Amino acid sequence: MTEQNTPATEPAEDLPEQMRVRRAKRDRMLAEGVQPYPVTVPRTISLAQIREQYAELPTDTATGDQVSVTGRVIFIRSGGKLCFVTLREGDGTELQAMLSLDRVGAERLEEWKRLVDLGDLVAVTGEVITSRRGELSVLADSWSMSAKALRPLPVAHKPLSEETRVRQRYVDLIVRPQARDTVRTRATVVRSLRESLFRRNYLEVETPMLQLLHGGATARPFVTHSNALDTDLYLRIAPELFLKRAVVGGIDRVFEINRNFRNEGMDSTHSPEFAMLEAYQAYADYNVMQVQTREWIQEAAQAVAGSHVVTHHDGTEVDLGGEWNQITLFGAISEALGEEVTIETDLAQLQRYAEKVQLGVDPKWSAGKLAEELFEHLVQHTLQAPTFVRDYPEQTAPLTAPHRETPGLTEKWDLYVGGFELATAYSELVDPVVQRERLHAQSLLAAGGDAEAMQLDEDFLRAMEYGMPPSGGMGMGIDRLLMALTGLGIRETILFPLVRPE
RNA sequence: GGGCCGCUAGCUCAAUGGCAGAGCUGAGGACUUUUAAUCCUUAGGUUCAGGGUUCGAGUCCCUGGCGGCCCA
Helix, strand or coil, rough: CCCCCCCCCCCCCHHHHHHHHHHHHHHHHHHHHCCCCCCCCCCCCCCHHHHHHHCCCCCCCCEEEEEEEEEEEEEEECCCCCCEEEEEEECCCCEEEEEEHHHHHHHHHHHHHHHHHCEEEEEEEEEEECCCCCCCEEEEEEEEEECCCCCCCCCCCCCHHCCCHHHHHHHHHHHCCCHHHHHHHHHHHHHHHHHHHHHCCCCCCCCCECCCCCCCCCCCCCCCCCCCCCEEEEECCCCCHHHHHHHHHCCCCEEEEEEECCCCECCCCCCCCCCEEEEEEEEEHHHHHHHHHHHHHHHHHHHHHCCCCEEEECCCCEECCCCCEEEEHHHHHHHHCCCCCCCCHHHHHHHHHHHHHHCCCCCCCCHHHHHHHHHHHHHHHHHCEEEEEEEEHHHHHCCEEEECCCCCEEEEEEEEEEEEEEEEEEEEEHHHHHHHHHHHHHHHHCCCCCCCCCCCCCCHHHHHHHHCCCCEEEEEHHHHHHHHHCCCHHHHHHCCCCCCCC
């Protein structure tokens, strides 16, 4: 504590002992003319390649093969004249290195014991061997520091608290292999979706995230400001209105995978920024999108698990194979209530049903909105196996085409898996006059203070007036797809989720 | 938004209102075949923050912060 062995720029007395010790080791290296953070270190082969090439090497064998390897120190077992260390590489592969007095010499062995801590990144050059216990190892002739860690690693064999996992994902990634697996799984899923859509001749585009008007969904937007335009801008809540402009222009199969932003609650299924796939296909409808969506998810499952049966992190298996259940919104409500409910059922009757099942009712709700609330209250959580819920009331789906058989309904489905909504699709409303009426009604709500209502996007309506082909459109939450495939919470599927300031 | 639970050493956790502890990690020492090595010695604390009750508060009360679970 009285030693002045840390640089003056560091408030030494504020640091825990273990961090002071590591800083002191760094300083000692510098004082001895050794780089604690060299620009390069020798590396001729990955740990994974060694494991692959020497998989069959028998116990206590010397190969004569010289290699240089790198990795993070995750276990140290040091003896007087022989030290063992377990190195781990980015892909999770671990390999043992051995440093013996007769190979590296007394001086370098002492420096190893003096300078190397758990968590450091080191490079080791030596011979590939197996130990007397049969452990594949690099028997060092020399070693060097790749990067000195100034903070101690958390205990490797106790789980990190959930909060630390999220706030310090880099630590989570270092100590928990599953955290790294999740990153890989997500990349695999996104790549699979892209390939699935490319195979069906969809084009990938990027549409504006900064928008003058927010639309395409009902949600509260984030507001930001453009100095150049001296105007407020919205972070998009959905790419829908721009993707439809693309379809108007003749991009007949189009999709985007990117972030949307919604200024709403944060919980185990909602993140303020979330990744979404949105896809449109001209001359298709919600039935076509239903088949494709199932195929894309099944192809993603295949990419991740090699099968349509995915295994969640808690070991439960979820079968996403075959055809999926299909029910109608009103059919599901009727079954749950034991009463016949249709689009014709009036608001007063629905309110009586709501009271019967102890659902709180907002007097501003339309009959359609109340029907949806009844569904969410009674049915949603029961839909564990993948289920398409079809045919929603017009009042709650302003951008959806009227149902071709039943007046008052629209051609929209929601896909539920594991009790939450994973995707939605419409036969798109392409009549510009009706579209204008619907958006005008929305804009009146917005002007009246409903922060979730859409604003009137005249440019979008102008585009529609040039004629949009009859189309199917779908949207799916990427984070939620990961949740469905892995069983993880949304904050585990997002690498760096938004957290409250510390 | 409401209810409940939690926040203590670098990490994971203990501690009837009565001396703040353990394991791992760290430091010093022993060990040339270890696998979360082992053995000996030892250091480490603004108990989330701020008030209050009390002779005495990690513990009880209040306010706030952060997190988790359940409900809306």
